[in-house]
Amino acid sequence: MSKTQKKQREYYSGKQKRHTLKGQIVIDKEERIMCVHTAKGTTHDFRLFQESNLPLMPKTCVYVDLGYLGIAKEHSHCQIPHKASKLHPLSEEQKEENRQKASARICVEHVNAKIKTFQILTQKYRNRRKRFNLRFNLICGLINFDRGFAVEYK
Template sequence: MTSVLARTALSHRICTGIPRKQLGSLIAELAVPWMARQDSRLRERRGHDRLRAEGGGPGHQLVFTDRVIATLVVLRFQLPHVALGVLYGVDRSIITRAVHEIRPLLAVRGFAVPGESGSRLRTLADVFAHADARGVELRLDGTEIRVRRPRAGKPGRRAFISGKMRQNTKKATVITDEKGRTLWTGAIRPGRMHDQMAVNTERIGDLFDRFPTVKAKIDSGYRGLAKRFPDQLQAPPKRPGKDAPASYVTQWAQARKQQSSERICVEHANAEHKQWRTLQRYIGRREHYDDTRLAIAGLVSDRTAMR
């Protein structure tokens, strides 16, 4: 199979997870920062500016467009790099190098703003400013992904063991709007850390102080935040005691169901992220997980922003 045939087949939205029209826009968006990084890397290696005109010297075995497509396929299906190398007729190391070049560029893109083409949210403060300006009610939720177990004897090995899943995981916090459109993913921490502690490391309490009009619906894992900001955060009602009257139990069940139905959209957003095979169970190196998570979440936000 030639590289042209591989590009034609792999550029389909089934393989990349995004339509071809959006793929073209993404390639154009990433071309400038990729060239800047390449020039910086080459200049650092040479120790001086280039002496030959641009275009001189050997060309890339895998052109930039194919590098982006190969990276998207790896993120989408966690396909072995050797298999993609066979399709493109290059060595496995070429695919690996392409993924390492493109994945960080995807990770720093940020998240699309619904109804505002060209605007992106990159920090948690950006999300709160957007919610404050547009009157958006946020939804917060934590999600965990299984990762490789650290080698025996490595310091901090137990930090990845999740108390909920009893597996080695990394967790991330996802924030959406009322329609389940991804606005931010971050606070990526080892699985043993509690959901509320993870967002506290991002100083979310200070942001609620700065933006007193921003409100959010959360699950019981953030009940401490709800106690601190009762007018801004709504957590599920506490379960009544065993000796509570039946009418009170019925009222509690109805309130809990109502709060759950209003918060379920963030669970649907998590499910959209995990449609990408890489986030169903991550088998790559843990040091690359953060970039992988952010890259996929940013691509998903591009699609959900159009809803």
């Protein structure tokens, strides 16, 4: 097996039956993109969070989706939805809590929708993998600039 085949295997997702890349963004309450981290598509969301080494303050409230199960062990002030299963469906109280958490998380989805207008996450990425991080960062910077969060230089 050649070196290129071994490298490609690292990016192959058996679940999606293709080579994939993943991007994670961290935003603040004003919808400003604070941090961008990219990885292989096979990387779990929670592991991506751990590898990004975000300097979170202990009392910072973090809103995440169910892809980040286990974050409560590392960060005490996190808001993660309740998980349902066939054997243990959610109660009405838990469903209402999930709705409230989703309404607080909606600003993240608005930013994700804005990123998807650039087509880097929605279509097949046909360029060099090592340039994906650069382009993803540039797009996030453009979105911040468009929303009026430009950095002022003196």
